[in-house]
Amino acid sequence: MLSRTADHLFWMARYMERAENTARMLDVNYQTSLLPQSAAVSEQGWRGLLSISELSTIYQDRYGAVEARKVMQFMVRDESNPSSIVSCLRAARENARAVRGALTTEVWETTNQTWLEFNRMLKDSAFERDPGAFFEWVKFRSHLSRGVQVGTMLQDEALHFVRIGTFLERADNTARLLDVKFHAVESDFYGAADAKDQEYDFYHWSAILRSVSGFEVYRKVYRNVIQPEKVAELLILRPDMPRSLAASINEVVTNLALVANDHSAETQRRAGRLRADLAFNRIDEILTTGLHAYLTQFLDRVSDLGGGISRDFLVSAR
Known part of the structure; x- marks a missing residue:
């Protein structure tokens, strides 16, 4: 192509x-x-x-x-x-x-x-x-x-490039949403002070889940009250959640393999390593080291991946 x-x-x-x-x-x-x-x-x-x-x-x-x-x-x-x-x-x-x-x-x-x-x-x-x-x-x-x-x-290179663009953009956006929203209510990890705060927290976390069509999915997977660490796990590590980071990067890696050329080995390696990090990470380890730091690094790696895709396959980076 x-x-x-x-x-x-x-x-x-x-x-x-x-x-x-x-x-x-x-x-x-x-x-x-x-x-x-x-x-x-x-x-x-x-x-x-x-x-x-x-x-x-x-x-x-x-x-x-x-x-x-x-x-x-x-x-x-x-x-x-x-x-x-x-x-x-x-x-x-x-x-x-x-x-x-x-x-x-x-x-x-x-x-x-x-x-x-x-x-x-x-x-x-x-x-x-x-x-x-x-x-x-x-x-x-x-x-x-x-x-x-x-x-x-037709399921050829044209569709594969469409899918790569879709899921690279989705991964970037979900990470940005998580970073900003979790940072805004960082104190929620330590529990709400009173009933009014707890009510606000419910609507806040519900809104985050609804923004990625994840409210019903959360209820089905966890079957309990909405907890910030579970929201983070769902939207970062669950490969069966369509808009999660893990699901998005899985799609990028799969479609990259289908359009691979003589110049794309390094880009594929970086994409595969990012997928492996998501596949074998745990939410408690991410939260211990810092969610903001983790998501900032993830966004840098997604940006780097986009640059590699542009160099290997496309006319120029935009």
Whole structure:
């Protein structure tokens, strides 16, 4: 496969996944903001969202004070924000358009229709009328896109590069979400002070789980009250949790092996070592050494892996 084609497929998938992840984080913050809480706690949540995407400085330069309405506008509509949903869906559509010959008609039409419908909804103020329904629509279109890819594309290098892009982006986002959210409530590891705190904790950890479609999964796997260390274990080490770090890296390693070339041995080695670390680690060891340090190192390794994939297969790093 031409490296330029692989590049477009890889980034088409990454941008679609990024749009979904942004919608997930915005939806959770929006739903949480409707709960009784102080203005300071609400602002902290929106600051955390900006921090996850490393956009705090850019936002403050353009919008000033952190307010829910402004943050949502910045992360949904702002075309100058490269991580906004509008920017991600546009980039996904443009990358798909560049390689229409490598896609099935269904994949292209799904991606193109998502972009056109998204713009229509923005013009009709659907986002302002019901943010929750709007975010659910973005998530649904991403789910639809992945389903059409797997259901209609030949299982060749084109699909493998799409899958690599999807799961590399998912691993990065889940790690960022965990790092910011756990850091914000670090004291929760030592227990809540009173009943009110415990009630807030339940909604907080429930929100984190719902942001990765993990609430029902947690109940099925652990069958007890929500505990921070169990949330961390589920989202880091469980290979059967679709959006966990372990599951995402497993997919990256599997698909890398299917597109391997004469230059990719080192990238595969690093990906395999990262998978092994996740497979044989334990949550108590991670928490003992420090969750923030672990996730920071993980993000560095994912970034390094992305750079290796770009060098070995794609046109250039972006």
